Amino acid sequence: MESEMRAAGRAMSCTGPVLAAVLAAAAGGCSGGDGSVTPAPGGGSGGGAAAGCPGGLKDCGGECVAIELDPGNCGACGKACSEGQVCSAGACATQCAGGTTKCGASCVDTQLDKAHCGGCDQACALGEVCSAGACGVECLGGTTKCGSKCVDSGFDPQNCGACGASCPEDQVCSLGQCGVQCLGGTTKCGEVCVDVQTNPAHCGACGNGCGSAEVCSAGACGMQCSGGTTKCGNKCVDTDLDPANCGACGVTCGPGEVCSAGACDLLCAGGTTKCGAKCVATESDPQNCGGCGKACGPGEICAAEKCTGACGAGTTKCGSKCVDTQNDPQNCGSCNNPCAQGQLCSAGLCAVQCLGGTVKCGGKCVDAQLDPQNCGGCNNACAQGQVCSAGQCGLQCLGGTVKCGSKCVDAQSDPANCGACDKACLQGEICSAGACALLCSGGATKCGSKCVDLQLDPQNCGSCAKACGPGEACSAGACTLVCAGGTTKCGSKCADTQLDPANCGGCGKACAQGEACVAGACKLVCGGGQTLCSNKCVDIKTDPANCGSCGAACSGGKACLDGKCVALASCLDILNKGASKGSGVYNIDPDGDGPHGAIDVYCDMSTEGGGWTLMLKATGQTFPHESTHWTTESTYSPNSLSEAFVSAKFDSFNSIAVDRVMIKAESGNRTVLALPGKKTLLAFFQGTTAVLSYLSGSKTPGELINNKAWSYCGQIWRINTFYGGSAAKIRLGGWVTSNWACGYGADQAGEPTGAHLLGFGITDENWCPCNYNKKSFGIRDAHDQDWLQPGQLESAALLYGR
Numbered sequence: 001m002e003s004e005m006r007a008a009g010r011a012m013s014c015t016g017p018v019l020a021a022v023l024a025a026a027a028g029g030c031s032g033g034d035g036s037v038t039p040a041p042g043g044g045s046g047g048g049a050a051a052g053c054p055g056g057l058k059d060c061g062g063e064c065v066a067i068e069l070d071p072g073n074c075g076a077c078g079k080a081c082s083e084g085q086v087c088s089a090g091a092c093a094t095q096c097a098g099g100t101t102k103c104g105a106s107c108v109d110t111q112l113d114k115a116h117c118g119g120c121d122q123a124c125a126l127g128e129v130c131s132a133g134a135c136g137v138e139c140l141g142g143t144t145k146c147g148s149k150c151v152d153s154g155f156d157p158q159n160c161g162a163c164g165a166s167c168p169e170d171q172v173c174s175l176g177q178c179g180v181q182c183l184g185g186t187t188k189c190g191e192v193c194v195d196v197q198t199n200p201a202h203c204g205a206c207g208n209g210c211g212s213a214e215v216c217s218a219g220a221c222g223m224q225c226s227g228g229t230t231k232c233g234n235k236c237v238d239t240d241l242d243p244a245n246c247g248a249c250g251v252t253c254g255p256g257e258v259c260s261a262g263a264c265d266l267l268c269a270g271g272t273t274k275c276g277a278k279c280v281a282t283e284s285d286p287q288n289c290g291g292c293g294k295a296c297g298p299g300e301i302c303a304a305e306k307c308t309g310a311c312g313a314g315t316t317k318c319g320s321k322c323v324d325t326q327n328d329p330q331n332c333g334s335c336n337n338p339c340a341q342g343q344l345c346s347a348g349l350c351a352v353q354c355l356g357g358t359v360k361c362g363g364k365c366v367d368a369q370l371d372p373q374n375c376g377g378c379n380n381a382c383a384q385g386q387v388c389s390a391g392q393c394g395l396q397c398l399g400g401t402v403k404c405g406s407k408c409v410d411a412q413s414d415p416a417n418c419g420a421c422d423k424a425c426l427q428g429e430i431c432s433a434g435a436c437a438l439l440c441s442g443g444a445t446k447c448g449s450k451c452v453d454l455q456l457d458p459q460n461c462g463s464c465a466k467a468c469g470p471g472e473a474c475s476a477g478a479c480t481l482v483c484a485g486g487t488t489k490c491g492s493k494c495a496d497t498q499l500d501p502a503n504c505g506g507c508g509k510a511c512a513q514g515e516a517c518v519a520g521a522c523k524l525v526c527g528g529g530q531t532l533c534s535n536k537c538v539d540i541k542t543d544p545a546n547c548g549s550c551g552a553a554c555s556g557g558k559a560c561l562d563g564k565c566v567a568l569a570s571c572l573d574i575l576n577k578g579a580s581k582g583s584g585v586y587n588i589d590p591d592g593d594g595p596h597g598a599i600d601v602y603c604d605m606s607t608e609g610g611g612w613t614l615m616l617k618a619t620g621q622t623f624p625h626e627s628t629h630w631t632t633e634s635t636y637s638p639n640s641l642s643e644a645f646v647s648a649k650f651d652s653f654n655s656i657a658v659d660r661v662m663i664k665a666e667s668g669n670r671t672v673l674a675l676p677g678k679k680t681l682l683a684f685f686q687g688t689t690a691v692l693s694y695l696s697g698s699k700t701p702g703e704l705i706n707n708k709a710w711s712y713c714g715q716i717w718r719i720n721t722f723y724g725g726s727a728a729k730i731r732l733g734g735w736v737t738s739n740w741a742c743g744y745g746a747d748q749a750g751e752p753t754g755a756h757l758l759g760f761g762i763t764d765e766n767w768c769p770c771n772y773n774k775k776s777f778g779i780r781d782a783h784d785q786d787w788l789q790p791g792q793l794e795s796a797a798l799l800y801g802r
Contacts, residue, residue, distance in 0.1 A: 057158075068190065071105055089201045089209040090190070097209030099200035099234025111233060114148050124148075132244050132252050133233070140252035142243050142277025154276070157191045167191070175287060175295050183295035184287030185320020197319060200234050210234075218330050218338040226338035228329040228364055240362055243277045253277070261373055261381045262362070268384065272373070283405060286320045296320070304422055305405070315416070326448065327358075327365055347459050347467040348448075354470070357458050370401075370408055415449045425449070556598030557589025567592045570656050571603035572611035572802050580605045585641045590655040599651040602641040604662075604800060608672055608696065612662055612800035614641070615653040615681055618760050619796035622647035623731070625761040630685040630720075630731055645796040654682045658801030660695070663704060663732075666796045671698035673717055681801060685720050685731065692717040701733045704797070731761025732799070760799070 053064035060067075060077035067073050067090055072080045074087035081092035088097045088107045096107035103110075103120035110116050110133055115123050117130035124135035131139045131150040139150035146153075146163035153159050153176055158166045160173035167178035174183040174193045182193035189196075189206035196202050196219055201209050203216035210221035217225045217236040225236035232239075232249035239245050239262055244252050246259035253264035260268045260279040268279035275282075275292035282288050282305055287295050289302035296307035303311050303322045311322035318328075318335035325331050325348055330338045332345035339350035346354045346365040354365035361368075361378035368374050368391055373381045375388035382393035389398040389408040397408035404411075404421035411417050411434055416424050418431035425436035432440055432451040440451035447457075447464035454460055454477055459467045461474035468479035471494070475482075483494035490497075490507035497503050497520055502510050504517035511522035526537035533540070533550035540546050540563055545553045547560035554565035559579040568574050568588045583605045589598040602614040616623070622636070623629055629636055629649050637648035645666050659678040664670045674693040675684065694717060698704040701717060721730045 069107055089207055091207070091209075096212055097201065099210065099212070099215075101212065112143075112150055132250065138255060140244060140254070155186075155193050175293060181298055183297065184285075185296070185301070198236055218336055224341050226330065226341060228339075228344070228362060241279055261379045263379075284322055304416060304424065310427065329364060347465050349465065349467075357468075357470075372406055413450055557587055557592075558598075570611075570652075570658075570802070571601060571605070571613040574603060575605060575611035580610070582606075590652075596655060599655065600641055601650065601652050601656075602643070604643075607664075607670070608662060612802050613652045613656055613658075614643070614798060615650055615656070615801050616760075616799040617644075617646060617648045617796070618799065619645055619647045623649075623761050625731055627761065630761060631682070633682065643798060645798070652801070654680060656680060656801060660802040661692075662800040662802070663698075664798040664800070665704045667704075669698055669704050671704055671717070672696045675719075681799075687720070692719055733760055760797070 053059050057064040058067050058073065058077060060070075060073045065073045065077075067075055067077070067087075069087050071085065071087040071092070074081050074092050075090035079092075081087050085092045085094060086096055086102055086105060086107050087093075088095070088100060091097075096102045099109070100107040101110050101116070101120065103113075103116045108116045108120075110118055110120070110122075110130075112130050114128065114130040114135070115121075117124050117135050118133040124130050128135045128137060129139055129145050129148055129150050131143060139145045142152070143150040144153045144159070144163065146156075146159045151159045151163075153161055153163070153173075155173050155175075157171075157173040157178075158164075160167050160178050161176035165178075167173050169191075171178045171180055172182055172188050172191060172193050174181070174186060182188045185195070186193040187196050187202070187206065189199075189202045194202045194206075196204055196206070196208075198216050200214065200216040200221070203210050203221050204219040208221075210216050212234075214221045214223060215225055215231050215234055215236050217229060225231045228238070229236040230239050230245070230249065232242075232245045237245045237249075239247055239249070239259075241259050243257065243259040243264070246253050246264050247262035251264075253259050257264045257266055258268055258274050258277055258279050260272060268274045272279040273282050273288070273292065275285075275288045280288045280292075282290055282292075282294075282302075284302050286300065286302045286307070287293075289296050289307050290305035294307075296302050300307045300309055301311060301317055301320055301322050302308075303315065311317045315322040316325050316331070316335060318325075318331045323331045323335075325333055325335070325345075327345050329343070329345040329350075330336075332339050332350050333348040339345050343350040344354055344360055344365050345351075346358060354360045357367070358365040359368045359374070359378065361371075361374045366374045366378075368376055368378075370388055372386070372388040372393070373379075375382050375393050376391035380393075382388050386393045386395060387397055387403050387406060387408050389396070389401055392398075397403045400410070400412075401408035402411045402417070402421065404414075404417045409417045409421075411419055411421075413431050415429065415431040415436070416422075418425050418436050419434040423436075425431050429436045430440060430446055430449050430451050431437075432444065433442075440446045443453065444451035445454050445460070445464065446452075447460045452460045452464075454462055454464075454474075456474050458472065458474045458479070459465075461468050461479050462477040468474055471481060472479045473482035474480075481489050481492060481494060483489045485496075486498075487494040487496050488503070488507065489495075490500075490503045495503040495507065497505055497507070497509075497517075499517050501515065501517045501522070504511050504522050505520040509522075511517055514525055515522045516525040517523075524532055524535055524537060526532050529539065530537040531540045531546070531550065533543075533546045538546045538550075540548055540550070540552075540560075542560050544558065544560045544565070547554050547565050548563035552565075554560050558565040558567050559574065559577070560566075561577060561579055566577060566579075568577065568579065568586070569590050569592065570588060571586065574580050574586055574588070580603075583603060585600055586603050587598050587600050590596065604610065604612040604614065617640070628634060633654045635649050635651060635653075637646065638650050640646055640648040641650070643664075657678045657680055659675045660672060661675060661681075662670060662672045672695040674695050676693075717733070718730060719732050721733075
C-alpha cells in the first residue's frame with residue numbers, strides 16, 4: 001500500500017496540475033515512464049530541498065514534490081497518507097481544507113488549476129490557462145501567466161517578480177522580491193508569505209486550514225464573511241477593490257485595469273493610487289506605504305504614508321494596519337471585533353444603520369461630505385488630485401477645512417493633522433483648537449482622541465459614543481429631529497405645512513379625502529381635465545358659469561362650448577351645436593343681441609330627431625278660436641315648462657321662427673307637419689288661412705286621438721281656418737264627417753250639415769239648435785253629440801315648433 005501511495009505521489013509530482021508549470025520551468029524533467037525526476041545539476045538528495053528543485057518543492061528520494069499536497073510525502077518526505085485520505089496543507093485528512101477541492105486523490109485549487117478549472121476534471125484546452133475558475137488565453141485579476149498557470153508573482157516563490165524566477169530554499173517571495181522575511185504585514189508559512197487574516201489555508205496561524213465550505217475572515221474560519229467583505233468562492237474579498245471580483249463575485253477586470261469603487265477602470269479614484277492591478281491607499285497600506293512597492297518591515301504599520309511602529313492619533317494598531325475602530329467593520333470598537341453580516345460599524349458600535357450623520361456605502365459608514373470615494377453620495381469618487389469638501393469634488397477644501405494629502409480635514413480638531421498637515425498628536429493626546437493637549441478646554445469633553453461638545457455633537461450627544469440617528473441633530477445634549485428647508489417638526493417627522501395634506505397649515509390639520517394642500521390650505525383636487533373654481537371642480541369647456549376660465553360666466557341665452565360663450569336661439573340650435581343634455585328646460589335668446597332678453601324653454605331632444613321647442617299646451621276650453629292668445633304676445637301659465645297636460649302658452653310661441661310643428665296627443669299619438677315658410681307661430685295665426693303639409697305620424701286630425709274613429713272621410717290638416725263664411729272656425733285641425741254621411745257631396749265638401757270639428761281652438765256657434773260648446777282641443781259633434789263615445793269629445797295636446 002505504501003509503495004502505491006508513493007507511486008501516486010510521484011505521478012502527481014510530474015503530471016498533477018499543481019506542478020505542471022513548475023516542472024516545465026525547472027531544469028530537470030519527468031522520465032515519462034516511471035515518474036522519476038532527474039534533478040538539475042547541483043541537486044541534492046534525501047529529505048532536504050534539492051538545489052535543482054524549484055522554490056517551494058522538496059527533494060524526496062531524488063524527486064521534486066510539493067509536500068503541502070503530495071499524499072505520499074505529506075508534510076515531510078516519506079510521510080504517506082492512509083487510503084482514502086488526501087494531503088491538504090501538509091496534513092493528511094479526509095477532506096481538503098484551505099479552500100481547495102478534492103479531485104481524485106489530490107487537493108486542487110479549482111480557481112487556478114487548468115486540469116480542474118472551475119471543477120474536477122474540467123481541463124482547459126491547449127494554450128489556455130485557468131484564471132478565476134474559467135479557462136482563457138490570458139490571466140485576470142492582477143495575476144501573471146507563467147507557462148500554463150496564472151500566478152501572483154508578488155508572492156509565488158517559484159515565480160517571484162517574474163516567471164521562472166524561483167527563490168532559494170531559505171527565502172520567501174514578498175512583493176515580488178526574494179528575501180528572508182515577509183513584508184507588509186504578511187506571515188511566513190512554509191515557503192510562502194500569506195495574510196493570516198484572510199488566507200483559508202493559514203487562517204489565524206500557519207497550517208490552520210479552513211473547511212471546504214468555510215472562509216477565513218478576520219483570522220477565523222466561518223461560513224460567512226464579516227466586516228463588509230463578500231464571500232466569493234472560498235475567499236472573503238472587498239468587491240470595491242478586488243480586480244478578480246470587481247463589484248460582484250466573478251467580475252474580473254481586463255489587462256491593465258484596476259478595480260476602483262466596485263468598477264473596472266484604467267485609473268484609480270477617490271485619492272487611491274494604482275499599484276499593479278490594485279488601487280491602494282498609500283496613506284495606510286503597509287505593502288505600498290507612501291508609494292507603490294514601499295513595504296513596511298516586520299512589526300511595522302503604515303500611518304500617514306510612513307512606516308512606523310506606532311499608529312497616529314485617532315487610529316489603533318490592529319495586526320499590521322492602523323485602523324479607525326470607530327468605523328472599521330472588521331475592528332469595530334477594538335481590534336479583531338468584526339461586525340456580523342448585514343451590520344455596520346458606526347461610532348465604534350456594530351449596528352444595522354449608520355449613525356451620526358454618516359451614510360451607508362457598501363459595508364461601511366462614510367461621511368459623504370468629506371469622503372473622496374463617496375463624495376456627496378455612494379460610489380461618487382473624486383478624480384485623482386481632487387478632494388471631497390462639503391459633498392463636492394474640487395481642487396480645494398471648503399468650510400474652514402484644510403487639504404492634507406487627498407482629504408479635507410479640520411486642523412482644529414483632527415489629531416492626525418493638528419494645527420497643520422501630518423502634525424499628529426501623541427498617543428493619549430487630543431487635538432483642541434489646533435493644538436495637541438491631554439485635556440479638553442472650553443467645556444469640551446474628551447471622547448476617544450477628540451474634544452467634543454456633548455451638547456451639540458451628533459456622534460457624542462449627551463455622552464461619548466451616543467450617536468444620533470439619521471435626520472437628527474444634537475441639541476442641549478439630546479438627539480432631536482431637525483427640520484430644514486422651511487419644514488416643521490410634526491411629531492417624529494418633518495412636514496412641509498404648505499404642501500403636506502396630513503399637516504396642512506399646521507401640525508395635525510389633515511385635508512379631507514380628495515383634497516390637496518396648496519399654500520397651507522386644503523383645496524379640492526380636480527381630475528379628468530376639470531378645473532377648481534370657487535372650491536368646485538368644473539369643466540371650463542362646458543360650464544356656463546366658468547366658461548374658458550373661472551368666473552367667466554356666459555350671459556343669459558348662451559351656452560359654453562369648447563370654452564367660449566355661444567348664443568342659442570332655439571332647441572334645434574342647442575341640438576345642432578352639441579349643447580344638448582337631454583330633454584328638459586334650457587335658457588335661450590331667440591334674437592341674440594336684439595332687444596328681447598333670454599327666455600326659458602322646454603326642449604324635447606329625443607322625439608322625431610329632437611330639437612323641438614314646446615310652445616303651447618291645450619286642454620279643456622282654454623284656447624277657443626276667439627281667444628286673443630292666438631294673435632297677441634300674451635302668455636298663459638308661462639312657468640309650466642314641462643310636458644304635463646295643462647293649458648299654457650309660452651314666449652317661444654311669439655319669438656321663435658319655425659317651419660315644422662309637432663302635435664303630441666294625450667293618447668300618445670303624434671303628427672309632424674310642415675309650414676309654408678319660416679316664421680313664428682304668432683305670425684301664422686295673425687295671418688290668413690294656410691294649408692299644412694303632412695310629414696309623419698297622423699295623416700288626418702281624427703287619427704291623432706285614437707287612430708280608429710274619425711280616420712276616414714276627413715279633411716287634411718288646416719291652420720286658422722274659417723269655412724264658407726260661416727261661424728265655424730278651427731285654429732289648427734280639420735273637419736270629419738260621420739260614417740253615414742260619407743259619400744254625400746255636401747258633407748265631403750265640408751258643409752256644416754253632418755260635419756264634426758276636431759283640433760285646436762274650435763268654435764261652432766251657428767250650426768244647429770244645439771248646446772254649442774267650445775273646445776280648445778278635441779271633437780265637437782255639431783249634429784248629434786250623443787253618438788260619440790265617452791272620452792272622445794275631450795282630450796289634450798302639446799304643440800311644438802322646430
